Amino acid sequence: MKVVGKIISISELSVKVLLKDDNVELRDILVCNFNDQEYKFEVVELEENIASLLPFKRVNGLKKGIEVSLDEGGLQMEYSSSILGRIYNSYGDGIDGVKAKSKTKRNVYDRTLSVAEISVKNNPLWTGIKVIDFFAPLQKGYKMGLLGGAGVGKTVLIKELINNVYKKFQSNAIFIGVGERSREGKELYDEMKADDLLDKMSMVFGQMGESPCARSKAVYSGLTAAEYLRDENNQDVLVFIDNIYRFIQAKSEISTELKRIPIENGYPTTMASDISEVEERINSTETGSITSFQAIYIPADDITDDAVQSVTTHLDGQIVLDRKVAEKGLYPAINVFKSSSKAIDPEKIGRRHYDLVQETLKYLSRYEELEEIIAVLGIDELSEQDKLIFYRSRKLRNYFTQPLFVSENYTGIKGEMVDIEDTLQDVEDILNGVYDGIDEEKLLYRGKLNGESRKEEEPIEQ
Amino acid sequence: MGTHIEDLVNQKVEQIKNKENIFDSGTVIKVKDYIIEVSGLENVTYFEKVTIWEKGMGYVNQINENSVTVAIVKENAPIKIGDIVKTTGEQFKAVFAKEAIGRIVDIFGTDLLSGKAFEKIKYINIENETIPIMDRREVKRPMLTGIAGIDLIYPIGKGQRQLIIGDKKTGKTQIALDTIVNQGSERAESENDVVCIYIAVGKTKKEIKTIYNELLKRGALSYTTMVVATNDDKQPVVSLIPFVGLSIAEEYMKMKKDVIVVIDDLKKHADTYREISLISGKTPGREAYPADIFYLHARLLEKGCQYKNGGSITILPIVETKGGDITDYISTNIISITDGQIVMSEKEFAKGNKPAINYKNSVSRLGGAVQKAEIKSLGAQIRRTFLSYLETKEVYELANMDEMTEELRNKMKIGAQMQEALNQPKFMPLSNEEIIDKFEAIVKQEGYTNEN
Ligand SMILES: Nc1ncnc2c1ncn2[C@@H]1O[C@H](COP(=O)(O)OP(=O)(O)OP(=O)(O)O)[C@@H](O)[C@H]1O
Ligand SMILES: Nc1ncnc2c1ncn2[C@@H]1O[C@H](COP(=O)(O)OP(=O)(O)O)[C@@H](O)[C@H]1O
Ligand SMILES: [Mg+2]
Ligand SMILES: [Mg+2]
Secondary structure, eight states: OOEEEEEEEEETTEEEEEESOTTOOTTOEEEEEETTEEEEEEEEEEETTEEEEEESSOOTTOBTTOEEEEETTOSEEEOSGGGTTOEEETTSOBOSOOOOOOOOEEETTOOOOOTTTBOOOOOEEOOSOHHHHHHSOEETTOEEEEEESTTSSHHHHHHHHIIIIIHHHOOEEEEEEESSOHHHHHHHHHHHHHTTOGGGEEEEEEOTTSOHHHHHHHHHHHHHHHHIIIIISOOEEEEEEEOTHHHHHHHHHHHHHTTOOOOGGGOOTTHHHHHHHHHTTSOOBSSOEEEEEEEEEOGGGOTTOHHHHHHHTTOSEEEEBOHHHHHTTOSSOBOTTTOEETTOSHHHHOHHHHHHHHHHHHHHHHHHHHHHHHHHHOGGGSOHHHHHHHHHHHHHHHHTOOOOGGGHHHHOSOOOOOOHHHHHHHHHHHHTTTTTTSOGGGGTTOSOOTTHHHHHTOOOOO | OTHHHHHHHHHHHHHHHHOGGGTTEEEEEEEETTEEEEEEOTTOBTTEEEEETTTEEEEEEEEOSSOEEEEEEEESSOOOTTOEEEEEEEEOEEEEOGGGTTSEEOTTOEETTTTEEOSSOEEEESSOOOOOGGGEEOOOSBOOOSOHIIIIISOOBTTOBOEEEESTTSSHHHHHHHHHHHHHHHHHHOSSOEEEEEEEEEEOHHHHHHHHHHHHHTTGGGSEEEEEEETTSOHHHHHHHHHHHHHHHHHHHHTTOEEEEEEEOHHHHHHHHHHHHHHTTOOBOGGGOBTTHHHHHHHHHTTOEEETTSOEEEEEEEEEOSTTOOOSHHHHHHHTTSSEEEEEOHHHHHHTOSSOBOTTTOEESSGGGGSOHHHHHHHHHHHHHHHHHHHHHHHHTTSOGGGSOHHHHHHHHHHHHHHHHHOOOTTOOOOHHHHHHHHHHHHHSTTOOOOO
16 A cells, blocks of 8 residues: 555544645545554645545554555445445444455445436335325435434434334345444344344444444435345335434534534534535435434424524425423324425325314314413313314323334334224324223323224213 | 656655664644644654653644644643654553452553552553454343332343433432443352443543442442543543543453443534644534544444453433433434433423433433343333323323323323333432232232233
8 A cells, every 4th residue: 555644633522634645635544553453533724735534443552654545536435236235334344253254345426416316206115104195204215204302212213113114024234323322223134143134234323332433324324225125126115314413413523523613503514515425325216215203312302403494494294203292201202283295195095084183183282282271270170172183182192102023122012014904093083082081191102093983982972 | 747746755864874763753833732742753653652751641632744733631640832753663552450349540551549650550552443243243132220210121231332321410420330330240140250330531530430439339340440530630631531441341352252341422522522622723514513523432342242252331321411412423423322221301301200201302222132021011011001101191181081081091090100110319229029029919900911
């Protein structure tokens, strides 16, 4: 390898090199060896003959004056069907101990889609999760955001979607772990392997204990893998990302280290373009599609956060999870008023579904007001009409809880998938008072209600 | 344009010729609290230990083009401009000593009770690379605290990171101490040896001694080390102490031991780190914390795991909140790292419910996966009914009891019994069997309905 310069300064998250070669470009990979250790870096800034580098790992033990060389080809990811069944780190190295010869590799940045290439189609995609199918139904090729503060159920939902959508449709999938727990990554891998489901999936991890460089690169490497499946194998691909917020977070750490002036809350000025660069790659073409599910962390429970907003502009639909709902033990803890999708349109889901959504939202928003009144006056003071709305809304609320396959460890109940037709029927029944005489508790953590419960529990006259 | 740089380089070469010790020594050119700038030290490595002649010790925290920034960890006499700084050729390291069990030690491995160093020691890195994903195993063995509200409802497994969060004086430290003491009885039955490490982050000496006495009184010191930074230690010491404690934990884990680490507390740690960052000139982000505050805690807490060799590190970090708000920046950061949280509430404490756990906001992300079959389904059932009781109680509090359905009235009665059964004095651990007996009696009585 060719020596291109030597180190002149070192701080925790960045290194500067005095170049003696002007062939170095942004995003090149530089390497050095010192005390039996290999250190790798990516070039992130060039100013005259000084390059700022991001270290792949920690820089303890490194010193000034060490020579660095250029690693030709830049950051690359395997670009062949041998990605399936494998697990990689952010830099495209397999970490599962499998000895597989690389067939072809591709630079992780070399792909942008033109407007002409992008295809938009409308095929519904049902998930079997009541709240999603009802309030924020999705279509093939959609970008679905799962937003929530810390610990409100994003990962649980992502895993349930892997369970329901990936398993059911037997499509190819890429899981990208960005800045989340290593434990969860390993567990997902073990579960997929145990269920023999790894063969159609590939995973890339840059988790929270790793450097900001690693955390930001996982996205590019993962997308390169997804593009292989879409562009070369012409497939419909599912991409799961947990968590795309961590990508921006890593970018802010990097930008702070480079002493760039931040916008509000320390986010980099380039935030919008950073996120667009990756989001624009997650699209469908005439020959293959990418449907993506992206968990989005909401820092400090502040949904107006700039980074969160910069991601949501790219979405076709969003599920917002709410701590206030989780506190009540109602899971999935979705905020129905903030969750929706572009498919909520009578032309796409049909008049009946559309009207039921509107009616349900009307009930639930009145319920919110009534809750406040009750806190002061008690239930007895409500008008008969309001009482009806109050009780039916509580039933709707309970009905939208659901035992999930992956939450058995928390609920102790076996998971269930629910067909959208059943959901529509049940919601209609609740709104029409079919379940008025039934204790609201009976609607908690159920799959579908219709049929069996209608016969068994004839409405009791009041 | 590069001529300026070239000039600098030439200048430096010139300097080197004139002054041969520019490689291994330097002089202080700037002092800013505990951060100093040194010129010279051309040969120093990142995070190397350096000595400030006859005055103190520090580590290299930045290597600049023309100087080196050093964070001071020990200062015996005031450091001044012109003081001589020397390289040591070694990284700044922590000390591992088996003799430290039962003792209170500081960052330099000094036994604070005797004031002496230990005899048999091994130098270890203060921070190792994060444990690779593929070296981790499923967290599934129970780590019992002896507290019913935890072992039954929000269980903790060996290798789990479970946050204890709440306002001042709500019993956070107590939960950790109960857990450590309970390992005494657990140890007899466990296949692995258990080691506990209590890390004090900037606590007062009195607080530290009080905790020491509590543990001593209950025989817990035969398997516990206290690794401490007191509030009059240098800030860089306070910010490194949790890493030192966890590095010691990693040593034990690699010997196949089950280690339980308490960090008291991470809010203080975050504030210390913020202070150092601001003094070092880093750009402030949200609430003036630097952008890498999440990474700091993430890489610390990612050291908790079930390791492939059978050993494990369980971490119980503590975070202090204000006004019961767990949604502030640092708290949510840490909640998003840990595998669950036990929320302590001032309101419950005032009502006399102890431990003052807020069951609505508490979570165990591993849940039943870390419980034995006998207690698992009972736990899930109690959690569901109890949460549902708490929620209903709020809504129907103003409703007339007489007008309630019988079902609802029963629910209220049984919920209240559960609350009573969850109350537990400190240092009075319950075994799984005792917990099961107590709560089965409640769910088996007449009028209890299990919705599912
Ligand atoms: N289960 C319990 N039974 C009896 N007393 C308890 C219990 N839990 C906590 N206490 C008491 O409550 C007080 C506060 O507990 P502790 O010091 O653990 O709180 P903390 O939240 O760590 O406080 P600080 O803000 O000082 O760190 C102590 O006196 C402790 O003994
Ligand atoms: N659908 C659900 N059913 C039951 N419990 C849930 C559900 N979703 C989340 N939880 C509870 O909330 C915790 C946090 O969920 P998780 O998905 O890990 O949060 P996030 O990824 O948003 O931080 C879970 O460990 C579980 O205890
Ligand atoms: Mg998550
Ligand atoms: Mg305390």
